[in-house]
Amino acid sequence: MVLELRLLTVQDYHRLTEAGILDAEERVELIAGQIVRMAAKETAHSAAVTRVELLLRNCLGHQLLLRLQDPIQLDNYSEPEPDIAVVKLEPRYYEDHHPKPSDVYLVIEVADTTLQRDLKTKALLYAQSGIADYWVLNINDRQLHVLRSPSSSGYQQELILAEAMTVAPIAFPDCAIAVREMLSSVQ
Amino acid sequence: MVLATVKRFTTAEYHQLTALAFFQEDDRVELIDGQIVEMAAKGTAHETCNRRLMRELLKLLGDRATLQNQSPIVLSNQSEPEPDFAIVQNRADDYLSGHPTAADVIWVIEVADSSLGYDQAVKLPLYAQAGIADYWIFNLVEGRIETYSEPYQTAEGQFGYRVTRIVLPNEAIALPRFADSTLDLVKVFPPQTH
Numbered sequence: 060m061v062l063e064l065r066l067l068t069v070q071d072y073h074r075l076t077e078a079g080i081l082d083a084e085e086r087v088e089l090i091a092g093q094i095v096r097m098a099a100k101e102t103a104h105s106a107a108v109t110r111v112e113l114l115l116r117n118c119l120g121h122q123l124l125l126r127l128q129d130p131i132q133l134d135n136y137s138e139p140e141p142d143i144a145v146v147k148l149e150p151r152y153y154e155d156h157h158p159k160p161s162d163v164y165l166v167i168e169v170a171d172t173t174l175q176r177d178l179k180t181k182a183l184l185y186a187q188s189g190i191a192d193y194w195v196l197n198i199n200d201r202q203l204h205v206l207r208s209p210s211s212s213g214y215q216q217e218l219i220l221a222e223a224m225t226v227a228p229i230a231f232p233d234c235a236i237a238v239r240e241m242l243s244s245v246q
Numbered sequence: 247m248v249l250a251t252v253k254r255f256t257t258a259e260y261h262q263l264t265a266l267a268f269f270q271e272d273d274r275v276e277l278i279d280g281q282i283v284e285m286a287a288k289g290t291a292h293e294t295c296n297r298r299l300m301r302e303l304l305k306l307l308g309d310r311a312t313l314q315n316q317s318p319i320v321l322s323n324q325s326e327p328e329p330d331f332a333i334v335q336n337r338a339d340d341y342l343s344g345h346p347t348a349a350d351v352i353w354v355i356e357v358a359d360s361s362l363g364y365d366q367a368v369k370l371p372l373y374a375q376a377g378i379a380d381y382w383i384f385n386l387v388e389g390r391i392e393t394y395s396e397p398y399q400t401a402e403g404q405f406g407y408r409v410t411r412i413v414l415p416n417e418a419i420a421l422p423r424f425a426d427s428t429l430d431l432v433k434v435f436p437p438q439t440h
Binding site: 062063064065067071074075078080081085087093094095096176 | 251252253255259262263266268269273275278281282283284285286364368
């Protein structure tokens with residue numbers, strides 16, 4: 060039975076942290092008005108984030124900001140912390156407000172144990188807030204999901220790329236990255 | 247969303263939220279298994295039934311127990327519902343030092359209109375799990391009273407009540423523990439509108 064939950068707003072969420080009810084150590088994010096625990100950082104996950112970060116820095120240089128597991132505020136009820144968010148430059152480095160969807164070029168989630176959540180719940184959330192380019196790196200199956208054409212019912216386009224393929228962000232078409240390079244080298 | 251990953255609030259955290267004025271005057275919420283749940287809006291049939299029950303129960307109980315109406319009872323460190331009625335043991339300080347716990351509760355009554363599904367599917371196992379011996383639902387949807395007793399637990403960790411009785415709105419029912427007192431349901435149940 061679906062409960063009528065009292066949804067938390069972003070303001071509520073920040074107040075909870077300020078009041079010390081949410082430990083600064085607790086790895087949580089606000090998704091559609093509920094506080095959700097993030098998965099623990101396993102080594103395979105962290106290594107993948109590092110690889111992808113370096114690949115993006117190499118070809119994108121300093122024309123944008125790369126944020127790693129930092130909040131973006133999608134709307135009044137959601138403030139996720141994506142593994143990687145490629146966002147517009149901002150003179151104060153988002154001192155006053157977290158990046159909004161209009162500031163975001165690309166979101167990437169590295170999926171180890173969270174594949175279903177990343178492909179279903181989070182995809183819907185990112186699509187509904189208009190994030191044009193959303194990638195999910197499935198490190199266990201060695202594939203990259205590329206989700207595009209956001210709508211209120213989700214992404215209209217999903218490509219699943221095997222490791223031999225390359226991909227470029229919509230906003231930076233010259234930045235071609237091989238999926239293989241995002242993944243660990245096969246032993 | 248997989249519920250295992252949702253953060254559950256403890257009653258201590260929930261009380262902190264209340265102290266921080268997190269909830270507005272018209273935010274009717276309760277804490278169920280660590281989640282903050284909105285209570286259903288108050289319809290007139292629900293409120294009339296409440297008023298009549300209050301009047302009749304106070305007469306019948308006298309000073310033998312404490313009657314509370316939509317006030318909290320603390321069932322665990324993650325559940326603090328606010329049942330329509332809880333009949334609890336008398337305490338000298340009238341629970342100033344803390345809300346009644348499950349051990350203080352004699353029986354619970356929910357008046358169910360739009361909340362019937364919730365009272366049967368969510369609250370029932372919660373009350374059974376807390377060991378509340380008797381639970382009544384005034385089912386305004388179907389025009390009858392459901393009484394539940396003898397809480398049980400299965401090997402798989404499911405909770406329920408072994409014994410259910412249906413009592414009709416023109417009948418009378420003895421009070422749990424105070425069996426010499428009977429509640430005449432004709433005085434309580436709102437007339438059926440259909």
